[in-house]
Amino acid sequence: MAHDAPTIAETLRRQGISRRGFLKFCATTASLMALPPSMVPAIAAALEKARRPSVIWLSFQECTGCTESLTRSHTPSIEGLILEQISLDYHHTLQAASGEAAEAAREAAMRENHGKYLLVVDGSIPLGNAGYSTIAGISNLDMLKETAAGAAAVIAVGSCAAYGGLPAALPNPTGAVPVSAIIKDKPVMNVPGCPPIPVVITGVLAHFLTFAALPELDDRGRPKVFYGESIHDRCYRRPFYDQGKFAETFDDEGARKGWCLFKLGCKGPVTYNACATTKWNQGVSFPIQSGHGCIGCSEPGFWDMGPLYKPLSMPIAPVQMMVGAAAAGGAIAGTAMAMRNRAAKKAAQAAHQKVTVDDLEKAK
Amino acid sequence: MPSTDSGAEHGNALPILNEIRHALARLLESGETSVIDLGALPMGPQDEAELLAALGEGEVEATINAGGPSSVRETAFHGVWLLTHRNEAGETLARFIEIAFVPELLMSQAEDVADSAAALAKKLGQAQNG
Ligand code: SF4
Ligand code: SF4
Numbered sequence: 001m002a003h004d005a006p007t008i009a010e011t012l013r014r015q016g017i018s019r020r021g022f023l024k025f026c027a028t029t030a031s032l033m034a035l036p037p038s039m040v041p042a043i044a045a046a047l048e049k050a051r052r053p054s055v056i057w058l059s060f061q062e063c064t065g066c067t068e069s070l071t072r073s074h075t076p077s078i079e080g081l082i083l084e085q086i087s088l089d090y091h092h093t094l095q096a097a098s099g100e101a102a103e104a105a106r107e108a109a110m111r112e113n114h115g116k117y118l119l120v121v122d123g124s125i126p127l128g129n130a131g132y133s134t135i136a137g138i139s140n141l142d143m144l145k146e147t148a149a150g151a152a153a154v155i156a157v158g159s160c161a162a163y164g165g166l167p168a169a170l171p172n173p174t175g176a177v178p179v180s181a182i183i184k185d186k187p188v189m190n191v192p193g194c195p196p197i198p199v200v201i202t203g204v205l206a207h208f209l210t211f212a213a214l215p216e217l218d219d220r221g222r223p224k225v226f227y228g229e230s231i232h233d234r235c236y237r238r239p240f241y242d243q244g245k246f247a248e249t250f251d252d253e254g255a256r257k258g259w260c261l262f263k264l265g266c267k268g269p270v271t272y273n274a275c276a277t278t279k280w281n282q283g284v285s286f287p288i289q290s291g292h293g294c295i296g297c298s299e300p301g302f303w304d305m306g307p308l309y310k311p312l313s314m315p316i317a318p319v320q321m322m323v324g325a326a327a328a329g330g331a332i333a334g335t336a337m338a339m340r341n342r343a344a345k346k347a348a349q350a351a352h353q354k355v356t357v358d359d360l361e362k363a364k
Numbered sequence: 365m366p367s368t369d370s371g372a373e374h375g376n377a378l379p380i381l382n383e384i385r386h387a388l389a390r391l392l393e394s395g396e397t398s399v400i401d402l403g404a405l406p407m408g409p410q411d412e413a414e415l416l417a418a419l420g421e422g423e424v425e426a427t428i429n430a431g432g433p434s435s436v437r438e439t440a441f442h443g444v445w446l447l448t449h450r451n452e453a454g455e456t457l458a459r460f461i462e463i464a465f466v467p468e469l470l471m472s473q474a475e476d477v478a479d480s481a482a483a484l485a486k487k488l489g490q491a492q493n494g
Contacts, residue, residue, distance in 0.1 A: 019474075019475040023469060024449055028449050031460075036404075236406045236407055236411060239374055277403065278403065282455065283456070
């Protein structure tokens with residue numbers, strides 16, 4: 001049935017969209033996918049052949065923030081992209097069906113599009129006790145394995161699915177792990193962020209839609225087009241960093257002049273994301289433009305990275321070193337590992353700090 | 365609470381103006397056109413205004429109505445065009461600076477011309493028969 005479906009170019013043409021309109025669509029799609037304008041002819045050629053892919057979206061231990069982010073994306077509109085150009089066959093938050101009917105829709109989509117559908121996951125997977133998170137009585141682990149088996153590729157959306165995120169923050173009570181810890185035999189792309197930028201989510205979906213493949217990934221499984229450079233590399237305040245002009249408090253002369261926020265704890269230099277150029281809220285602004293440093297939400301383990309307002313050059317919580325030491329001795333027997341984990345948890349508790357107004361003051 | 369920096373000058377417009385200068389030289393030498401995606405560049409609140417002010421307004425202005433309105437405007441520098449693509453709801457989808465004698469999207473496309481030729485022939489045929 002799927003092979004009879006019209007291509008995306010044919011669908012647009014049937015809707016009375018001219019070649020010129022199609023080229024405009026290709027140009028905006030290139031921009032959305034963060035590809036250079038010189039790629040427009042390649043995108044046009046690919047869309048001539050592309051057909052609506054089937055998408056199954058699974059939500060595990062998550063806060064629905066990533067889905068919220070997706071539904072706020074404007075380019076193209078959620079209606080345009082998701083409902084017209086991709087076939088979202090299962091998403092338990094967005095679909096009308098629930099319970100058995102919803103599971104039946106998932107199974108039907110898996111059967112009909114075996115080997116070709118795209119699986120999107122938000123949320124982490126608890127390995128501690130299956131009962132921590134289930135859908136229709138099926139554990140997250142079983143549902144992920146079962147659904148990934150027939151997928152062409154898996155996209156882990158959000159820091160939870162990509163790295164474990166908040167559920168995996170120390171002491172990780174549910175034993176939360178990311179998708180990549182479970183799925184080893186399929187391409188898995190990480191789209192981290194808490195949440196990821198809306199148009200980055202639609203951008204990677206558009207890439208799959210256009211080229212029937214994932215974009216080029218870096219060594220952490222992230223699409224290079226969106227995560228290839230740090231916030232710091234693309235920050236419009238960078239000229240001030242280079243001149244050594246820093247805001248010392250949130251309301252001093254430097255802050256008003258838009259100087260660099262490094263001394264106020266900006267994590268831009270160690271954070272890879274597209275915020276500085278793609279921005280948020282339809283390209284209106286991003287945290288640094290609103291006067292607050294980057295908190296590094298798209299980096300692994302960001303919840304345990306130490307106080308938000310402590311400058312990067314100052315030593316951060318010792319727990320990082322403990323975890324690092326445990327990870328370095330990867331071959332250590334289970335018990336030794338568990339002891340180290342316990343030590344790391346203790347250190348985390350000891351190092352835990354509440355951020356108060358005083359801390360903000362002390363940041364200078 | 366939001367401490368924005370609307371008054372700051374960050375100087376991020378300058379490199380783009382230089383890029384445009386090189387693109388104009390390429391256009392004259394070899395006819396090669398260039399497109400710059402404004403959404404892919406680091407820009408602060410003042411930078412974009414600075415860039416647009418520096419480019420100014422030129423002689424040509426056009427609107428393309430295809431999948432929503434797109435505005436095409438030549439800047440005060442001949443051959444430097446500002447394109448803003450919007451969807452049907454009027455939301456901005458993407459903004460480009462195109463360095464070309466005529467922006468690609470202003471030209472009629474061969475596929476559309478072929479469709480039109482066939483449509484016109486059909487219309488005339490119907491008129492003669494009817
Ligand atoms: S504000 Fe942050 S990201 Fe921007 S230049 Fe300063 S340290 Fe780098
Ligand atoms: S600026 Fe930093 S903390 Fe904020 S959303 Fe972007 S990556 Fe996350």
